Amino acid sequence: xPENSVSADLQTGSDKMVExxxxxxxTIKDIFSMIEYDVxxxxxxxxxxxxxxxxxxxFGGFGNLYNAAAIKGNPMVSKHGTxxxxxxxxxxxxxxxxxxxxxxLSVLHSEKLHVDPDNFKxxxxxxxxxxxxxxxxxxxxxxxxxxxxxxxxxxxxxGRQYH
Amino acid sequence: MSLSDKDxxxxxxxWSTISKSSDAIGNDxxxxxxxxxxxxxxxxxHWPEVIPGSIHIKEHGKKVMGGIELAVSKIDDLKTxxxxxxxxxxxxxxxxxxxxxxxxxCILVVIATMFPKEFTPEAHVxxxxxxxxxxxxxxxxxx
Numbered sequence: 001x002p003e004n005s006v007s008a009d010l011q012t013g014s015d016k017m018v019e020x021x022x023x024x025x026x027t028i029k030d031i032f033s034m035i036e037y038d039v040x041x042x043x044x045x046x047x048x049x050x051x052x053x054x055x056x057x058x059f060g061g062f063g064n065l066y067n068a069a070a071i072k073g074n075p076m077v078s079k080h081g082t083x084x085x086x087x088x089x090x091x092x093x094x095x096x097x098x099x100x101x102x103x104x105l106s107v108l109h110s111e112k113l114h115v116d117p118d119n120f121k122x123x124x125x126x127x128x129x130x131x132x133x134x135x136x137x138x139x140x141x142x143x144x145x146x147x148x149x150x151x152x153x154x155x156x157x158x159g160r161q162y163h
Numbered sequence: 164m165s166l167s168d169k170d171x172x173x174x175x176x177x178w179s180t181i182s183k184s185s186d187a188i189g190n191d192x193x194x195x196x197x198x199x200x201x202x203x204x205x206x207x208x209h210w211p212e213v214i215p216g217s218i219h220i221k222e223h224g225k226k227v228m229g230g231i232e233l234a235v236s237k238i239d240d241l242k243t244x245x246x247x248x249x250x251x252x253x254x255x256x257x258x259x260x261x262x263x264x265x266x267x268x269c270i271l272v273v274i275a276t277m278f279p280k281e282f283t284p285e286a287h288v289x290x291x292x293x294x295x296x297x298x299x300x301x302x303x304x305x306x
Binding site for chain 1: 194
């Protein structure tokens with residue numbers, strides 16, 4: 001387990017389906033219908049780059065990431081944050097087959113982008129905190145558990161094609 | 164990843180805003196922790212029941228936040244300042260130190276829900292560094 005993150009490690013073999021309760025399915029869909037992708041995505045990615053500054057290593061071509069204000073105002077960070085949310089949307093629409101849904105994305109992150117898969121968990125934690133801030137009291141412990149389970153499956157699937 | 168003067172100032176400033184709600188924060192963080200990370204319930208098996216919002220959780224939340232308040236006051240030397248708490252966790256409570264970052268994460272989530280405006284990315288990084296420092300100081304006496 002990496003030092004910094006607390007998202008759960010999943011051991012989903014390709015022959016083992018993730019099981020979702022009705023509450024979990026409804027909660028995940030509700031959350032994604034309540035949040036604005038072009039607000040939450042940029043906020044989460046910004047937070048990740050500020051709180052875990054070593055993750056900036058993947059964004060060398062993004063220009064000025066010199067301080068929190070620069071990161072917040074960086075249009076490439078904003079655009080990429082929104083892209084990430086649309087990527088997550090694909091998992092929300094394919095809850096029963098996230099692993100296959102993300103095969104190509106996993107290959108991309110491994111072979112082209114060379115992202116340390118431990119860093120997916122750091123972004124997941126930042127996204128959890130941004131969503132918590134958006135939803136306030138609605139982000140109960142049960143809602144948090146469902147959301148973090150979803151992100152754990154996403155993170156595991158994104159790391160699946162690394163070799 | 165030691166605390167800069169800027170980090171310490173940020174932590175003190177955030178604490179002065181949130182400390183009046185520390186009982187509520189402690190209650191919510193622990194209640195959340197036992198739901199999101201059910202394995203943590205094992206440390207409370209001596210309670211008649213381990214459920215969110217119970218009187219035991221509330222009292223324990225106050226203790227935990229009292230520890231955080233102590234840590235804020237000893238922010239210049241957490242290792243020395245939290246020595247006795249470390250001894251207690253090492254020899255009496257024997258909480259696996261992996262759980263400290265779990266509770267830290269729950270505290271951060273609660274602060275995000277209760278103080279979204281104040282919990283900026285800048286405040287977040289300083290508080291995360293601070294809570295990581297607290298976890299390290301608590302684990303100091305383990306072995």
